[in-house]
Amino acid sequence: MRLSRYFLPLLKETPSEAQIVSHRLMLRAGMLRQEAAGIYAWLPLGLKVLRKIEQIVREEMNRAGAVELLMPTLQLADLWRESGRYDDYGAEMLRIKDRHEREMLYGPTNEEMVTEIFRASVKSYKDLPQNLYQIQWKFRDEQRPRFGVMRGREFLMKDSYSFDLDEAGARRTYNQMFAAYLRIYDRMGLRAIPMRAETGPIGGDLSHEFIILADTGESAVYCDRRVLDLPIPGEDIDYSSDLSGIMRDWTSLYAATEDVHDAARYESEVAEGDRLEARGIEVGQLFYFGDKYSKPMKAVVTGPDGVDRPAQMGSYGVGVSRLLGAIIEASHDDNGIIWPDSVAPFGAAIINLRPGDAAVDEACGKAYAALTKAGFDPLLDDTDGRVGAKFAAMDLIGSPWQLIVGPKGLADGVVELKRRATGERQTLSLDAALAAIGA
Ligand SMILES: Nc1ncnc2c1ncn2[C@@H]1O[C@H](COP(=O)(O)OP(=O)(O)O)[C@@H](O)[C@H]1O
Numbered sequence: 001m002r003l004s005r006y007f008l009p010l011l012k013e014t015p016s017e018a019q020i021v022s023h024r025l026m027l028r029a030g031m032l033r034q035e036a037a038g039i040y041a042w043l044p045l046g047l048k049v050l051r052k053i054e055q056i057v058r059e060e061m062n063r064a065g066a067v068e069l070l071m072p073t074l075q076l077a078d079l080w081r082e083s084g085r086y087d088d089y090g091a092e093m094l095r096i097k098d099r100h101e102r103e104m105l106y107g108p109t110n111e112e113m114v115t116e117i118f119r120a121s122v123k124s125y126k127d128l129p130q131n132l133y134q135i136q137w138k139f140r141d142e143q144r145p146r147f148g149v150m151r152g153r154e155f156l157m158k159d160s161y162s163f164d165l166d167e168a169g170a171r172r173t174y175n176q177m178f179a180a181y182l183r184i185y186d187r188m189g190l191r192a193i194p195m196r197a198e199t200g201p202i203g204g205d206l207s208h209e210f211i212i213l214a215d216t217g218e219s220a221v222y223c224d225r226r227v228l229d230l231p232i233p234g235e236d237i238d239y240s241s242d243l244s245g246i247m248r249d250w251t252s253l254y255a256a257t258e259d260v261h262d263a264a265r266y267e268s269e270v271a272e273g274d275r276l277e278a279r280g281i282e283v284g285q286l287f288y289f290g291d292k293y294s295k296p297m298k299a300v301v302t303g304p305d306g307v308d309r310p311a312q313m314g315s316y317g318v319g320v321s322r323l324l325g326a327i328i329e330a331s332h333d334d335n336g337i338i339w340p341d342s343v344a345p346f347g348a349a350i351i352n353l354r355p356g357d358a359a360v361d362e363a364c365g366k367a368y369a370a371l372t373k374a375g376f377d378p379l380l381d382d383t384d385g386r387v388g389a390k391f392a393a394m395d396l397i398g399s400p401w402q403l404i405v406g407p408k409g410l411a412d413g414v415v416e417l418k419r420r421a422t423g424e425r426q427t428l429s430l431d432a433a434l435a436a437i438g439a
């Protein structure tokens with residue numbers, strides 16, 4: 001992409017409505033625009049990161065054996081009456097009437113709908129287990145939308161729903177999602193800690209929240225700091241194997257959100273030097289809730305013994321849009337965002353210090369072609385701005401690699417290569433710089 005043709009409305013002033021750094025930086029970097037309280041337009045740069053996060057989530061869900069589908073955002077109220085949640089959900093649910101006065105709602109979550117889809121076709125244990133997921137917009141009319149994408153009213157979630165014959169099967173699926181979540185956040189450069197959590201309006205008896213430690217987090221959390229050093233399952237993880245060992249390693253060290261925190265247990269189980277009391281951002285949650293929906297909604301399957309029973313269900317959410325904020329909270333400096341390579345909107349940037357200079361334009365063109373070919377999706381700054389402003393913009397939007405090409409350097413056969421994360425700068429030939437980036 002050429003910056004001269006891109007849509008990147010950077011803000012010079014720090015927007016006063018933004019209270020936390022990730023929100024400020026997303027607005028300043030031209031990623032986001034608020035259209036109503038808690039409702040945002042995703043500008044091109046923000047959308048690119050959102051898509052990359054989505055893709056990591058998708059790859060890891062697929063690896064774990066889940067199957068993607070897409071359900072509508074609008075749902076019939078009658079469906080929610082079947083589970084009893086239509087009246088229970090309260091003011092957070094956006095209720096709508098269509099032209100026939102039929103009551104509808106904008107989905108805050110999808111347990112009812114996926115249960116309806118499941119029961120329509122699955123009748124036998126032979127078709128189990130199933131784990132269906134989507135990456136879809138949700139609406140929750142939050143009382144206090146704030147902190148930008150952290151607590152929006154409209155937000156993007158990955159939500160999956162599993163169906164098993166019995167509790168043992170449901171726990172296996174739960175463990176698969178537990179391991180997949182460890183991998184998802186790790187690939188985004190985040191250390192997410194699974195913590196015991198309350199089940200809330202979803203209900204059920206087993207739940208973990210995945211928490212990123214950050215001062216701006218909304219909940220207080222308590223854990224044994226040794227969880228920070230536990231190994232993440234590798235790409236070669238075998239999801240059909242017994243994952244209870246991973247589960248045991250991660251859940252035997254104390255980690256709990258404030259809602260379920262047990263101070264006495266914490267103090268007896270965690271040595272004083274290992275106690276970590278902090279604030280955290282919830283970036284995902286796992287729930288096992290058995291037949292809470294399958295029973296009232298009659299999603300039954302026939303077991304090998306010929307007896308019908310409600311499917312054992314769980315649901316598993318990832319806050320896809322919230323993750324942009326969480327990653328920025330975890331990775332920024334005074335100059336702007338520091339994207340991990342895996343989610344950077346552009347894998348590398350080329351800064352042309354003298355557009356119109358034939359040699360500089362040519363070197364930039366060569367770098368652009370090589371980086372494109374190597375899959376870096378480069379951003380070429382071919383604008384006429386002040387050099388200082390060009391550097392500041394690339395730092396603000398967090399380009400992980402910055403290749404700086406100017407007439408003076410080229411006369412000596414060199415360019416400059418800057419690594420955003422470390423600030424390290426190297427002067428080297430264009431070919432050597434491209435090789436250093438990996439192109
Ligand atoms: N209002 C919101 N804005 C952005 N992300 C949200 C919002 N509510 C929930 N999420 C994300 O979606 C994930 C799954 O949601 P869930 O656990 O059902 O919601 P909650 O924790 O609000 O009860 C959460 O872990 C969180 O990362």
Ligand SMILES: [Mg+2]
Pocket residue numbers: 209282284285
């Ligand atoms: Mg939650």
